[in-house]
Amino acid sequence: MVESKHPWKAWIYLAPAIVLLLIFTVWPIVNTLRMAFLENYNIMAATVPGVTFNVGLGNFQQVIQYGGFLTCLGNTMLICFLTVPISTFLALIIAVCLNAIRPLQRMLQTIFFLPYVTNSIAIGMVFAAMFNMIGNNFGGEGELLITAGIINNIIGIFGVEPINWINVGSSYAANVFVMVVYIVWNALPFKILILLGGLQSVNKQYYDAAKVDGTSRVRTFWRITVPLLSPMIAYVVITGFIGGFKEYSSIVGIFGEDMGPTGDPRRLNTMVGFIYDALANHQGRASAAALILFGIIFVVTMINLWVSKKKTHY
Amino acid sequence: MKVELKNLTKIFPSRSKKAGEEVVAVNDFTFTIPDGKLIGLLGPSGCGKSTTLYMISGLQKPSGGQIFFGEEDVTDLSAEHRGVGLVFQNYALYPHMTVKQNIMFPLQNLKGADKLPKEEMIERAHQAAKLVQIDNLMDRKPSELSGGQQQRVAIARALVKMPKVLLLDEPLSNLDARLRLQTREEIRRIQKETGITTIFVTHDQEEAMSISDMIVVMKLGVVQQIGKPQEVYDDPINLFVAKFLGTPPINVFNGTVKGGKLYIGDAAVLDVPGVEDQDVTVGIRPEGFIPDKKGALVCNLSNIEVMGRDVSVVSTHEASLSPAIRSIIDADDMPAPGATVSYSLKPHKVFLFGREDEKRIYFEVK
Incomplete structure (x- = not known):
């Protein structure tokens, strides 16, 4: 350690970063904590002189008792526990395949990475169009015209009746299916990128050794590729869970701000959606929900780290 | 098992599309390796000795010529079906497996009629480990072993499936001088004990001369001279061989x-x-x-x-x-x-x- 003659100089150099962090990161966190524990806090009321709020757990109680909360929690959990395993497994398979082909590898890599740089609302709208099915009565008297999206057209080739994926009267299962497909597809590029990077740093000799030892492809994958990639897999799973808990914009992209098919709003609402809804008028409740979400992410991440410590090999 | 190479040739195509830049790594190599002998492939770097070894292992496909194990033509047989043991220069031990798991790995790959019960796999892994004197390190990970110990594990892993041919790629190059002397004796002893036809690649003439039954001196893909170490030393057929052998x-x-x-x-x-x-x-x-x-x-x-x-x-x-x-x-x-x-x-x-x-x-x- 070099002892500086002027320790204050160091603080001056650090000041720009520290000031920004204090204003935009530390203060919001502190403020969230404060608002969460002030019962019925709301910004409008707080501006009125003389108004005070009781300190207590009232906001948390409200959150849990609020009708939509369990739906939001359930949807968020569903997103995490469905999309993370599916997208991780698919990304692993795609990365291994991408790594195995030589010609056009660069180009395919770019294509697979495209969703990552595309706006998720825009993708959501495209998905909404793809899964669309609108029936109307404007074609003629008593005649029902069906305008179907590309997915319904494709399954129609195989003789399957058009499915109402996301429109009025659609089933919850159909909604969840579209949501999962969308989120998995959206999560793939980042995971593929990380896993492909990991694969390319694996020493080729392990595969030569496995080949000489007569190892089948499947066994090579499970006994060599997966363990050697385990640090990257752990990283991708952990960040996947965190991203899953924060999921919001993709639902907006597909279903609009109502977070559900027309006629059944909030059916696919998520934790972040819940916070957004509360943010307008009930900042205390929103803060409490944010803290609960933080707690859940924290616990799940700890579990993930604990598991990966036992299962990864470095 | 005797190994026969007939007009073995390997040509690497040029990286660019331009013609005439292809590299002839091994050129028309013909040689019969007698059963149960230890053969040293010797030459400066880039002479095609490792390429020859990898062609025998099946990891690389020859551009021309044939390879026979005994009477069987294995030229078009892929590596997993040749039954060779290969020790890599950097050992290529699986870092996430213990020594025991590493040694047992080739046995667990056996399918169908060759499949072994678990007890026998463990027994054979122990025998192989004993042969290379690492049976006290079975539960360590490769990262917890010294270079010489890793080398032994790699040899044990290659030997455990009782290969017809054992191939060693620069087996001693990652060891320090003392360990190198010791390990080369060890390789000789193991080879004598098992009687497996062994081919090893080295650029160190002393190493090759000291333990080989026969040496093959190569230069730029072309075999220069084949013979017993002393004969080649005493009777080199050209200046290159004379210069390459002897310290x-x-x-x-x-x-x-x-x-x-x-x-x-x-x-x-x-x-x-x-x-x-x-x-x-x-x-x-x-x-x-x-x-x-x-x-x-x-x-x-x-x-x-x-x-x-x-x-x-x-x-x-x-x-x-x-x-x-x-x-x-x-x-x-x-x-x-x-x-x-x-x-x-x-x-x-x-x-x-x-x-x-x-x-x-x-x-x-x-």
Whole structure:
């Protein structure tokens, strides 16, 4: 350690970063904590002189008792526990395949990475169009015209009746299916990128050794590729869970701000959606929900780290 | 199992599309490796020795020629079906498995009728580990082992499935000098005990000479000479082989043959009956010099290094192609210090090579 003659100089150099962090990161966190524990806090009321709020757990109680909360929690959990395993497994398979082909590898890599740089609302709208099915009565008297999206057209080739994926009267299962497909597809590029990077740093000799030892492809994958990639897999799973808990914009992209098919709003609402809804008028409740979400992410991440410590090999 | 290579050739295509830039890594290699022998493939880097090894293992496909294991043509058989054991230069031990798991891994791959019960796998893993003396390290991970121990694990892993042929790629290059000596003896012992036909690749001639039954000297993809180490050393067929084998290396001079006598500089140093008059390159092994006051080869003495049993005399000569001439002499015959040292020569330690083609020119040794 070099002892500086002027320790204050160091603080001056650090000041720009520290000031920004204090204003935009530390203060919001502190403020969230404060608002969460002030019962019925709301910004409008707080501006009125003389108004005070009781300190207590009232906001948390409200959150849990609020009708939509369990739906939001359930949807968020569903997103995490469905999309993370599916997208991780698919990304692993795609990365291994991408790594195995030589010609056009660069180009395919770019294509697979495209969703990552595309706006998720825009993708959501495209998905909404793809899964669309609108029936109307404007074609003629008593005649029902069906305008179907590309997915319904494709399954129609195989003789399957058009499915109402996301429109009025659609089933919850159909909604969840579209949501999962969308989120998995959206999560793939980042995971593929990380896993492909990991694969390319694996020493080729392990595969030569496995080949000489007569190892089948499947066994090579499970006994060599997966363990050697385990640090990257752990990283991708952990960040996947965190991203899953924060999921919001993709639902907006597909279903609009109502977070559900027309006629059944909030059916696919998520934790972040819940916070957004509360943010307008009930900042205390929103803060409490944010803290609960933080707690859940924290616990799940700890579990993930604990598991990966036992299962990864470095 | 004998291994037969017939006109084995490997051509790597050029990276760019331009024609004529392809690399001939191995060129027309024909050789039958007798059953149960230890063969050293020897040559400088880039001579195609590793490529040859990988073609025998099946990891690389030959561009031409055939490979037989016994009577069976395995040229088109992929690596997993050849039943070879291969030890990689960096060992390629699976870092996430223990020593035991690493050794058992090839056995767990066996399918169908060859499938072994678990107890037998463990038993055989232990036998292999015992053979290379690592049976006390079975539960360690490779990262917890020294280089020499990792090397042994790699050998055990290659041996455990009882391969028909054992292939070693630069097995000693990652070990320190002491361990290298010890491990090469070890490889010899294991090979003798198991009787598995073994081929190993090295660029270190001392290593190859010390443990091989036969050595194959290669240069730029072309086999130069095949034979027992001592025979190749005593009877090199060209200048390259003569220069490649032996420490200290052979001393090389410009010489001339005139009237059945070999001249180095102006002095007639040796009778070489039966050789036509021509310019030659002369190779003299360090042990081919005899200090002799009346000797015809007079060199400028620079230094005498005492090594105990022998002394190494460093001198210079204007016709020498290397900056220093190094001769190994019995300590009792140590030449007197002075400005010059005179030698007579042992005829069987002197080799003549064509000046242009570098091929050996034979003369009668009386």
